[in-house]
Amino acid sequence: MLKHHVDLDLLRSLIDALELERERNNRQMNRIVCGHHELVKRVEFLESEIPYLRYRADRSAELEYLEHPYSLDGDARCNRPLQE
Structure with a gap:
């Protein structure tokens, strides 16, 4: 009987x-x-920002060309392709 209680107690524990x-x-x-859900939200947010950041970078490059149409060596920057 004692072994039965010991086995039962062991099983319960x-x-x-x-x-x-x-x-x-x-x-x-x-x-x-x-x-994971939080990371997915953050990735989606960052991915949604990519087109805007590309637009801003392209716009900045365009404004830089307008403000400084000549490079330091005197060549016109408009003769060079835009860097991507």
């Missing part, structure tokens, strides 16, 4: 440990999923 580990894994998985 094992089940409790497994349940605690499962809960810990679930919390960790939730943090990972939330972090």
Whole structure:
């Protein structure tokens, strides 16, 4: 009878440990999923900014050519292709 109680107590403690580990894994998985969603949002935001930043860089290059039409060696910049 005593062995039966020891085995039962051992099984209960094992089940409790497994349940605690499962809960810990679930919390960790939730943090990972939330972090993933946050990263996806940040990537989408940054990707949405790319066309605007390209436009600004191109516009700055155009304004630079208008403001300084000649390079330091005296050649007209309009004779060179725009750098991409």
